[in-house]
Amino acid sequence: MEEAGREKEVVIPGEVLGKASDLMAGRGAYVAPHNNLVYASLTGFRRIVSPPLDSPVQDQRPTVEVTHHKAHGVIPEPGSVVLARVTKVMAKMASADIMCVGPKSVREKFTGIIRQQDVRATEIDKVDMHLSFRAGDIVRALVLSLGDARAYYLSTAQNELGVVSAESTSGATMVPISWTEMQCPLTAQIEHRKVAKVGG
Template sequence: MVGMMIDGAGEEADELVTPGEFLGEATQLVAGKGAYVSGRSILASLTGRRTITPPTPGSSDNRSTIEVVGHKAHGAVPQPGSIVIARVTKVMARNASVDIMCVDSKAVKEKFSGIIRQQDVRATEIDKVDMYQSFRPGDIVRALVLSLGDARAYYLSTAKNELGVVSAQSISGGTMVPISWTEMQCPLTGQIEQRKVAKVD
C-alpha cells in the first residue's frame, strides 16, 4: 500500500493541489510544509505542487514526508527556535527593544518587535550584565526567538557564542570590527566600545 501510494505520488508529482485536498494517510506519510494532519488523513493547506521526500537514511521514522511547494509564501513570521536578524531601537537598564528584520534567511514583510531581557543577553554571570555595554541603538544583532512573549513583542536571546551583535557603527560613523567577544573597535579612530559580540564563523 505504501509503495503504491508513493509510486502513484511520484507519477503525479507535478499535480497542483488546493487547500483541503487529500494527500495521503498519516500512518504512511509525514505532513511537511503546506500540509496538515486531520484525524488519520494528511490534507493540503496551501495551493502548489505536492512533493514526496523519502526519509533520511538512519532515521527512526521510515515514513516519507509530503509537502506542498511552489506556492506564493506569505511573509516570514518569527517562531520559537527561529534565528532572527534584528536592529536595536532602544536600550534600557533591564532590556533592549529590537525590530526584527529577517527570520532565518527570509526577510519579514511586516514589522515584528522583540525584547532582549537582561537575563537573556549571555549564558554566564547573567546578574552582572550591563545592557548599555552589550547593545546600542542601531546595532544589528543575531538572536534566537525564545517565545511569543507578551502582546507587544517576542522574547529574544543572545545567550550563545554565535549570537549577539554582528554589525555596529561607532560614534564617528565607521563600521566597527570585533576584536574580542566583548569589544569592537572603530577602524577610523581606533576607539574601543563594549558589545556582546557574535562569534563569526
C-alpha cells in the same frame, strides 16, 4: 471551498480561535496539545472554511485559517534565528525590530525584546545592557518565545549570537576584537558590545 464566516475579524499571534474539537487548524493556526485549543500563529484575518464535500463523514469540522491582510511573509517562531536592529536600550532590556528570519526578510513589523537574563549564558547578574547593545546595532538572536502579543523574547546567550554589525560614534562599521569589544577602524576607539562569534 466556501467561506462560512465572512466578517473580517483581525486576530494576533497567540489569540484563541476556538476548540480543536470544533475546528481544524489551517494556515496560520495551530493546536496547543495541553488544552486542545486552536491559536493564531500570525496576525491577519480569521476565516472559517467549510469542510470539502468529499471529506470523511466522521470529520466534518470546518477549518479555521488566519489569512494575511498583506502578502504572506516569514514569521518568527520559537527556535528560529533572526537578525534584528536594536531600537532602544533600557536598564533591564533592549527592544529591536526583527528584519530577517533565517535568510529571509520579513514583510511586516515584528518587535523583539532581549531581557537582561537572556544576553549571555554566564554572570547574568553582571550584565549591563548599555555595555551590550546600542541603538542601531544589528544583532543575531534566537527566538525564545512569543512574549506578549506585541513582542518576541530573544536571546543572545550563545557564543554565535549577539551584535554582528555596529556603527561607531564616527559612523564607521566597527570590527570585533573580542567577544565583549568592538573597535572603530577610523579612530581606534573601543566600544563594549555583546559580540557574536564569527566562524567556527
